[in-house]
Amino acid sequence: xxxxxxxxxNDEGKLExxxxxxSSSALSSPKQIANPVVYKLVRVEGDGRLVPATDDxxxxxxxxxxxxxxxxxxxxxxxxxxxxSSIERSSSEKLQLECLEDTAEADxxxxxxxxxxxxxxxxxxxxxxxxxxxxxxxxxxxxxVDSQCSAADLPVMDGxxxxxxxxxxxxxxxxPSLNNSHSDQSQNIGGCxxxxxxxxxxxxxxxxxxxxxxxxxxxxxGEICLDKLSIRELHELxxxxxxxxxxxxxxxxxxxxxxxxxxxxxxxxxxxFIVKDNKLVKKCEEGSDGNVDAVxxxxxxxxxxxxxxxxxxxxxxxxxxxxxxxxxKTLRSHEVEHDLCWxxxxxxxxxxxxxxxxxxxxxxxxxxSESRDHNPRLLSSNRSMELEHVSPNPYNGPTKxxxxxxxxxxxxxxxxxxxxxxxxxVSRIRRCRPxxxxxxxxxxxxxxxxxxxxxGMVEVANSSNKVFGEHDSQEDEGRDEVLKSRSLPAKFQxxxxxxxxxxxxxxxxxxxxxxESRLRKADLSSxxxxxxxxxxxxxxxxxxxKHHRAWTLAEVVKLVEGVxxxxxxxxxxxxxxxxxxxxxxxxxxxxxKWRNLLKASSAQAASDEGMNSRKHGTVxxxxxxxxxxxxLAGKNSQVPASFSSSKxxxxxxxxxxxxxxxYL
DNA sequence: CTTAGGG
DNA sequence: CCCTAAG
Numbered sequence: 001x002x003x004x005x006x007x008x009x010n011d012e013g014k015l016e017x018x019x020x021x022x023s024s025s026a027l028s029s030p031k032q033i034a035n036p037v038v039y040k041l042v043r044v045e046g047d048g049r050l051v052p053a054t055d056d057x058x059x060x061x062x063x064x065x066x067x068x069x070x071x072x073x074x075x076x077x078x079x080x081x082x083x084x085s086s087i088e089r090s091s092s093e094k095l096q097l098e099c100l101e102d103t104a105e106a107d108x109x110x111x112x113x114x115x116x117x118x119x120x121x122x123x124x125x126x127x128x129x130x131x132x133x134x135x136x137x138x139x140x141x142x143x144x145v146d147s148q149c150s151a152a153d154l155p156v157m158d159g160x161x162x163x164x165x166x167x168x169x170x171x172x173x174x175x176p177s178l179n180n181s182h183s184d185q186s187q188n189i190g191g192c193x194x195x196x197x198x199x200x201x202x203x204x205x206x207x208x209x210x211x212x213x214x215x216x217x218x219x220x221x222g223e224i225c226l227d228k229l230s231i232r233e234l235h236e237l238x239x240x241x242x243x244x245x246x247x248x249x250x251x252x253x254x255x256x257x258x259x260x261x262x263x264x265x266x267x268x269x270x271x272x273f274i275v276k277d278n279k280l281v282k283k284c285e286e287g288s289d290g291n292v293d294a295v296x297x298x299x300x301x302x303x304x305x306x307x308x309x310x311x312x313x314x315x316x317x318x319x320x321x322x323x324x325x326x327x328x329k330t331l332r333s334h335e336v337e338h339d340l341c342w343x344x345x346x347x348x349x350x351x352x353x354x355x356x357x358x359x360x361x362x363x364x365x366x367x368x369s370e371s372r373d374h375n376p377r378l379l380s381s382n383r384s385m386e387l388e389h390v391s392p393n394p395y396n397g398p399t400k401x402x403x404x405x406x407x408x409x410x411x412x413x414x415x416x417x418x419x420x421x422x423x424x425x426v427s428r429i430r431r432c433r434p435x436x437x438x439x440x441x442x443x444x445x446x447x448x449x450x451x452x453x454x455x456g457m458v459e460v461a462n463s464s465n466k467v468f469g470e471h472d473s474q475e476d477e478g479r480d481e482v483l484k485s486r487s488l489p490a491k492f493q494x495x496x497x498x499x500x501x502x503x504x505x506x507x508x509x510x511x512x513x514x515x516e517s518r519l520r521k522a523d524l525s526s527x528x529x530x531x532x533x534x535x536x537x538x539x540x541x542x543x544x545x546k547h548h549r550a551w552t553l554a555e556v557v558k559l560v561e562g563v564x565x566x567x568x569x570x571x572x573x574x575x576x577x578x579x580x581x582x583x584x585x586x587x588x589x590x591x592x593k594w595r596n597l598l599k600a601s602s603a604q605a606a607s608d609e610g611m612n613s614r615k616h617g618t619v620x621x622x623x624x625x626x627x628x629x630x631x632l633a634g635k636n637s638q639v640p641a642s643f644s645s646s647k648x649x650x651x652x653x654x655x656x657x658x659x660x661x662x663y664l
Numbered sequence: 665c666t667t668a669g670g671g
Numbered sequence: 672c673c674c675t676a677a678g
Contacts, residue, residue, distance in 0.1 A: 571666075572665080
């Protein structure tokens with residue numbers, strides 16, 4: 001009973017926006033926009049009256065519109081010509097329109113014949129329309145009228161009232177030859193838009209006429225034909241076509257308008273939409289690009305309408321509700337033919353969408369990462385993504401697989417990569433979200449170097465749980481004795497918590513490490529080189545960065561410095577001041593390290609040995625530093641909290657400067 | 665969130 | 672390094 005009509009006004013960017021208001025306004029007073037593609041949705045009531053589409057309806061058609069729009073954008077160049085041919089192809093039953101080929105040669109003599117033909121058609125259409133109306137409920141169908149493709153060459157409808165005129169005309173006309181019942185003759189009918197004033201003729205006669213006229217009609221189709229017409233002739237044609245006079249002097253416009261209508265009729269045949277499950281589906285546009293310029297016009301063939309009427313009568317409300325679109329019911333034969341192409345198209349659409357969206361996102365993310373530090377938002381986005389992926393199986397205890405399976409969405413990967421790329425240095429924000437995916441990307445970026453580790457990481461993750469302990473130790477080689485000594489593996493396995501913090505940090509860390517190593521190779525000697533950052537899957541589904549990032553001498557020095565300035569305990573301050581460039585060191589890390597230093601210093605003092613006493617794997621801490629630590633420790637104990645505040649300010653400024661000078 | 669402490 | 676309890 002209702003038809004949804006979408007009018008595309010050529011405003012490429014506004015499809016989605018176009019809402020009810022627009023549709024209504026459009027109908028009453030179309031905007032004059034040079035090349036705007038605007039879709040307007042309206043519903044055609046049984047009585048032929050147009051009603052603005054509701055939001056729901058819009059939503060239903062949204063995909064379609066979007067698609068359409070896109071398509072248009074891309075294929076805009078394809079001329080009507082192509083569209084026609086395609087149409088022809090796609091719908092064997094439909095009009096056999098030879099678009100440009102014949103038309104090019106068309107002469108005025110033919111024109112007249114064509115006009116005549118058109119008139120006849122119009123009449124027929126009108127007649128059909130009436131029948132349809134009489135029937136009352138055509139069923140819910142969506143019609144997308146594309147007034148014109150704004151894109152470039154395609155004929156554009158600039159006319160002010162085009163939309164509505166066009167619209168009105170089209171609606172009544174409805175589609176022609178979709179259904180087989182009419183046979184070949186009916187096929188010829190281009191469901192052109194036409195005035196409702198037409199007379200009613202008997203179907204049989206009409207069909208006959210059409211069949212004979214068919215050739216001419218085809219001729220008419222192309223723009224070329226129109227080109228040869230004078231304005232007056234165009235006016236005539238226009239009148240015939242649209243059932244009304246026009247005062248427009250613009251030849252171009254007239255041609256376009258007429259061409260459009262014709263095209264649409266063609267399209268009608270070729271293009272059909274099916275409503276399924278409340279969704280509008282475009283049928284068989286694919287075969288041709290024609291849709292693009294021609295615009296998708298879904299219409300209900302007159303014949304179909306008849307059928308619809310029947311159907312409706314048979315299955316009243318339910319039938320409609322099912323949303324068996326006209327095409328579905330009436331056009332079945334057609335459908336079959338077009339199904340294939342339709343499906344392809346659909347697939348294409350989907351593919352396109354999929355691709356598109358990701359791209360957009362990707363871009364956004366990149367920009368985000370660039371603009372900011374990459375943390376906050378990324379995190380959020382990542383999170384959401386993760387959730388999505390994970391949703392299937394949230395977390396099953398210690399899930400190692402979880403990680404590999406659900407956790408590594410491609411998209412995320414990209415985004416991460418992108419973000420990671422930009423973040424070589426620093427993120428003051430504590431640790432970033434865990435990112436396993438980054439690794440690959442990093443590899444690309446950094447090419448060789450230390451990334452093999454990353455590979456290791458990935459493996460670990462994927463393998464699910466190789467326990468990092470072993471992994472780490474192997475890879476670590478000489479880095480941290482502490483780790484080795486510890487029973488980390490066991491612990492981690494038990495825990496398996498997904499931490500958000502680190503995945504990214506690893507990357508950063510590496511990078512930073514590298515920088516650091518370069519900057520201060522001397523100090524580091526043994527440990528700085530790199531680390532292996534291993535991520536351990538946790539029960540919660542997060543990954544935790546398990547491995548140690550060995551503390552470099554430089555870091556230790558900074559830490560000591562920071563402590564001396566700000567005092568022990570003000571870890572966050574120190575972190576901010578002195579470790580801004582080390583994203584991977586958290587205030588807690590600092591604290592821990594300090595604790596260790598104190599221990600070490602005391603131990604050393606006791607043994608009096610210094611570095612030698614230390615275990616081979618450990619970083620030798622220069623005596624001076626230990627001494628200083630000792631001093632500070634003493635200081636702290638002596639002067640707990642009192643002085644901190646006063647010094648704090650001073651520290652800040654200095655620290656920052658130092659930091660910068662050193663690392664930037 | 666930052667600290668402090670235990671593991 | 673991780674985790675948790677406290678403030």
